[in-house]
């Protein structure tokens with residue numbers, strides 16, 4: 337195993353490379369990190385300095401380590417998945433008793449779910465299912481319920497307000513009133 341040192345943000349990082357030679361590193365970076373412009377610039381250089389070789393080893397070795405580290409999911413991963421599975425082209429909103437959840441369709445927070453308590457933003461659930469923000473005890477309890485059974489909460493909202501949790505239409509036909517949600521929207525959440 338070969339050791340290298342890179343200087344990252346003024347800090348010296350010494351590490352053992354997961355690769356035996358620089359060609360192996362180049363192949364790995366081309367295959368696995370073509371999205372990384374910095375890595376690709378290094379790979380395509382005709383002549384590379386010792387510092388640049390060390391950086392290639394570093395990027396590739398870090399990527400190997402990252403891919404072997406299991407991602408820890410937060411408590412609301414199921415809810416985030418459900419929201420995004422249900423989303424079609426536009427962003428997807430669910431109104432629940434005292435709380436609204438919304439997917440995000442642009443910017444850095446794509447993949448997160450925004451949480452609103454009585455129309456005030458109180459936090460976001462990250463794509464890995466962790467809540468960031470200052471949610472009240474009520475919201476925390478409701479998020480737990482929503483994580484387990486979003487459809488059930490949507491129906492409760494429908495019964496309380498007489499409108500559909502998803503499309504906001506007035507629940508008028510007897511079946512929808514009984515269900516607490518329109519049949520098309522129920523299928524989306526089901």
Ligand SMILES: [Zn+2]
Pocket residue numbers: 500501502503504505517518520521
């Ligand atoms: Zn509806």
